[in-house]
Amino acid sequence: MDLTPLLDDRLVLVTGKGGTGKTTFAAALAALQAARGRRTLLCEVDSQRPALDPLVGREVTFAPVRVADRLEAANLVWPETLVAWLKRMVGMERIVRAILGNDMVQRFLDFVPGSQELVTLSAIAEHVERYDCVVVDLPASGHAFSLLDITRSALGLFRAGPVRERVLQLRTVLEDPRTRMFLVALPEEMVVNETLETLARLREHALLGGSPVVVLNRAIPPSLTDDERTLLERLSAAGLVGDAEEFLEAGRWERASEEAVAEAAFRLGQVLGVPPVLVPPAPAAGRERDVMRHVAVQLGRHMGVPRQELAWI
């Protein structure tokens, strides 16, 4: 799978099943975009437990903060995102304050189906206007999909008025061929299942203009020879105990990982038409920034961005 088209994208939506490392990939991807001279915003979506802070080494707020040359980061937290949206919808600051001061309207906004999703998408779209590239660390894939899907369902609900207009604008942003979903998967059955499900739904609803990218994270490329496998099996069956068994277990561990990688790559490849990009595990579980650096270097290889250009990380 060729990742170079990512360097022309305006909006990259990173998601994946929980625990796949999507935040790390979002950050690495943003670093690569910036390294290639693009003014880039790395964005997370109302996370109560900010995940970007340790990666960028500072507190990420609603107002974009500078991380490195050409790279900024923002956290679309509530209620700031809502305030920005209201300003856009009703124009006047005083009216916005009246709305926010009214308990009934507050509850209404909390309750209107999809309003939070619309407000968030709208904020993302505004950033797309201001940067060369926006990389968003979306919620886990199930929630991420409903976030995008709101642009479809909202049209049936809001049949006139500025909200409808805005929904139509958001659809245009999503349908741009330079808007793409970046899915992070792991070589595990459940994760691959969920990734395939997300791909199927994306295709069915044709929400995004660009074709999706899939990376298989923590994937050890297969390297055991047939003879080595045979010998590993014989040794495992020989009834060895203690330290010997522990060495064999370590070996079987890596063999099982290799097989899981082959299987995951095969299943994803069948749907994508090309094999997914494999990203090997970081050398020993390091600090978050070390893992991010490793991921950026690996992705950079597929995007033609050499390691030395990734100065800030």
Add this chain to the structure above:
Amino acid sequence: MDLSAWLKDTRLVVCVGSGGVGKTTTAAAIGLWGALQGRRAMVLTIDPAKRLANSLGLEQMGGEPTQIDLAGLPEATGELWAMMLDSRGTFDALIAQVAPSPEARDRILANHVYRAMADAFAGSQDYMATEKLYDLASDGRWDLLVLDTPPVQNALDFLESPGRVVKFLDERVLSWFTAPYEKERVWGGAFLAGTSAFLFRLLGYVFGKEFLDDFAEFLQVFSGLYDGFRQRHQAVMELLDARSTSFVTVCAPTVSSVEVARFFQEELARRGHPRGGLVVNQIHRVEAADDDADGVLGEAARTLGADLQPATAARLVARLGRAHARLRAQSEADHALAARARAAAHGSGGFYQEVPRIEGEVHDLASLEVVGQHLFGDAEEA
């Protein structure tokens, strides 16, 4: 205190944590433990791996309670049941339960805003999970319920989800939004004077008048359901706060899942939930004294590999040495993270349990029992 003692008087176990940390497996193992203790256990799970369904002897797990065949475990004197959360159907079923009449039910099910709202809530499985939980708890067929919650980033979402409908739909909201439509009401105009009238018109402008009309109709119909929702919400909150409810936070030795676990622990403490504990799954264990693969395995490899390609034994042994070294590094990192998670463990009396990574997938009841032995701390030390 170990998990076994901890769960002795527990009737509801809520497993929380981020995705991919073995939460579903932990929930299933707790359910199986219950059955082994002679209890009638029900595991309510969300989208389990097919193999887990298979491990419970099920072709596929459905939205109805299914009893697991424990014939292979004669020592299990209780029962084990499982069901999967069907979030689509749950909300409609809930409406049917709280609707005062079949007419009210049909009107609400057909309303535009209701359909959108039901879809939105169905998407949030956490809400449905708590609703289903209430049904199961009231059923009386089970004396141990284990809830495998959806992987939410945010503990608040899960704990507060039952309140979302209730929070919005109190009488004041109902009258605020429906008053403008009750033309015969003399005081309606006065009620909506000033700021309220202005804001109402503003919402109509922003969201479109058609939407506000749909919305008001929705509220008018829904007002009859309000009491039902409120009672249910209270009952669910009482259930979650009860002394017989335990929260088990599950994490794996990864930075992000440990952070989520710490966050959960803090939230539970802040909310005053009295009973909780922490399980750290998937910890790599290394006991071998050194990385001298050749000394330990060289001879056996050369003997058993005599008929293979000449260098195979040497290459494999070297490879096992490297694999073991990686395992050791991993193990050290795992333990460091586990210690970090433990430091945040909830309260003073909360339990803490580490579960080693288990070779192969959990694919049958026997391997689930192995997980359980580690979880309940009575696995034999190797």
